[in-house]
Amino acid sequence: MTPHEVVERASGAGPLPPSLLVRGLSKSFGPTRALADVDLRVDAGTVHALLGENGSGKSTLIKTLSGYHHPDPGGSVEVGGQPLQAGVASSAYDLGCRFVHQDLGLVDTCSVADNVALTAGFPTRCGAVRRKALRRRTEEALQRLGLALDPDTLVGGLAAAERTGVAVARALADADRTSVRLLVLDEPTATLPDTEVKQLLAVVRAVAASGVGVLYVTHHLDEVFEVADDVSVLRDGRKVVTTKARALTRRELVEHLVGGELEEVSAASGSLPTAHAAPVLRVQDLSAGPLVTANFTVRPGEVVGVAGLTGSGRETLLPAIFGAIPRSSGRVQIDDVILAPGRPDRAIAAGLTLLPADRVRLGGVMSMSARENLTLPALRALWRAPRLRRRLEVAQARTWFERLDVRPRGAVDAPLGSFSGGNQQKVLFGKWLRCAPRVLLLDEPTQGVDIGAKAEIHRQILSAVETGAAAVVSSSDYDELVALCRRVMVLRDGRFVAELSNGALTVAEVAREALGSEDRAA
């Protein structure tokens, strides 16, 4: 489509132009296409749910709308009939786009009124804040969303759904609030308890009723049927369907999300021997945060997968086993050693290692060199008083770079932060392999990693397991779990609801169990 046609169509639209009109939007990162030719239309006063698995291009789409990413030439984005200037952050705001991200960006130590006024501006007289006017204005903004909150309450003391409501109120509060055309909610319910979701959905409906178009990004299918007018599904950067929510069954939605053609059998892991040895890792009655209870054992030579949606307890399982976060109860045992809670150093000594999901914040010390990161957990082997054996250390680092194919190959002394994500992850993976662990806990081991690095990390996991270690892989990438694991345990609402293996272990089945689709395939 030529730009001319786009303009013609837009000007030919009715009196109420759609809140958002995306046509032929693509975004490539180097050779990979994160978004391919996506069309999307959000009408004013409707809720449009956007679904997609991790890596389907949802966040790229939102970041393109917000002006963070510069899209490939050819596509167009219009907000309320006005063209969006690609890659300009202020353009989206000026046209009336408002974003509420999963991290709400509220100041906990300030009151509700102050938080709202941070965007809308404080009403003042002679430079002093007019407290009563501020209070009244905030109350009005909250009431429009059906929220009965005291504007003077501190945000830190609110329930999760109320906080999200305040963030929405703030996004909509404006000196001239008729200018808001589109509200983008990025997984607002991911961390909400079930009881509070309803409250938030009421807020979303209230927003739409005021004539604003809502783009609602979520993982939870129930919400789609409860709140959305239209549904679009993204898969592998392409939009696979847009339809009325009423016209859709839950089962159809799951199939759209997962894709029929992805039913592959487990590949490499099929040949792995399941040892008859005693379990190397025993987890009993473990509970921590959203994780209600977990019981399982892992034998040497096994790769066990853990699947589950955000908020299902999947994110807390591995850190709680390792001792990275406190656990409220339960017992973790490596061979004969019972691990003390909250003591990663003892866990490592017992042969347990954790590759955290958040590489930058928890995974590595970015200011230290790759070599120093590699050797950090097991420095004693390099220590011969009074000095560390630098030459041996460099040689070991080079060997690991070679073995894991870290690039650039010679840069063992460059700061870890200067490597690309995939290579950082390889270094951190090597750091744990170097400890010759009994059990590898791998949390999202290939998140944000390119395809080459992903394959390499998978190879290394399997080869580590072949030599008698065990691995537990927690991942939101079901393809990865099915390819790597002989059995996958699925968490939903803090409990294991299924254990899939052999023929039952398919991407679609894992997704169905994780989503909690009732009418599941036989």
Place this chain on the structure above:
Amino acid sequence: MSASPTTRPRPGLGFDRFSGLYLWALIIIVFGIWVPDLFLTMGTLHSVAAQQAIAAIVALAVLVPLAAGAYDLSVGATVNLATIIVTVLQADKGWSMWPAIGVTVVACFVIGAVNGFVVVVLRVNSFIATLGAASIIAALQSIVSGQRQPLPPTSRAWSDLTQREVLGFQIVVLYMLVVAIILWLVLSQTPVGRYIYAVGGNAEAARLSGVRTGTWTWFSLTTSATLCGIAGVLYASLSGPSLTFGGALLLPAFAAVFLGSTQLHPGRFNVWGTLIALYVLATGIKGLQLVTGVQWLADLFNGVAVITAVAFAVWRQRKARSRRDAAASQRSKGTGSAEMDVGGVTPASGQQPAAVR
């Protein structure tokens, strides 16, 4: 394929890493031409070296906790207390020198241990904890001294401790070098140093790598206070007890450490960088004082230096981060970390570093 230059930013002439040394040479040349008969003398060399030796030990005391990510603002007060304790024990209580020194250093060790306890166990921010500790230590000093300047001990051994010369330099310069070499060994050549830098670099990542972060934070604060004890003893022997000397050292020490973190191993607080920075500053101040004769130059210089050094370090980090973001956007997916989660238009999205584009 060889190492790509984009991932290893190393300028060819090392102006970045060795800028302090170049600057030092420049200062010496300028003042050498300007006031050759005053500046280019062995006397100037010896006096700058000796005057700054104790300041250097205090700077090293500040360096260790900073490497572990903790501030120690109580160094000045601890030095003062040490000068008083070691003097009172000898002059008023009649102790002999070595027991007095031993007790002084142990007392300072205890101060460090308490600082460490407050920071590690009570989880008080180190900045606040040591600021409070400095005030408490000042009160202790008043109690010990009875609020009067004690008379210096008269024993020969006491003055011989520091008032001797080795190769024309006062022996304190040698003591300082010994302390520096030991610290350098510990920080850059042993696992202890690695752990300390790891805690300073990313405490949570270090903890998840099995590093006992609390232990090493405690250790760094204790080392700092113990070094202050040694500095105090040396100062008392060299110049007599002082109620105020330590306080004046705090800012120059921080200036040297921060400026030093831009040298030799940029981005890392390091021993030799700190000493270079300290002596570059001291040489410049000395030269200007010889030319102008005014005393306030040192205050001005040190204040400007600490702000410049930190501004420079922040600028470097920002540059490194924007390079990392550029590398990140080459990848197909986001990292999934909060850092990549770019805010749209909400004001608080400014808290996310990537939004500051």
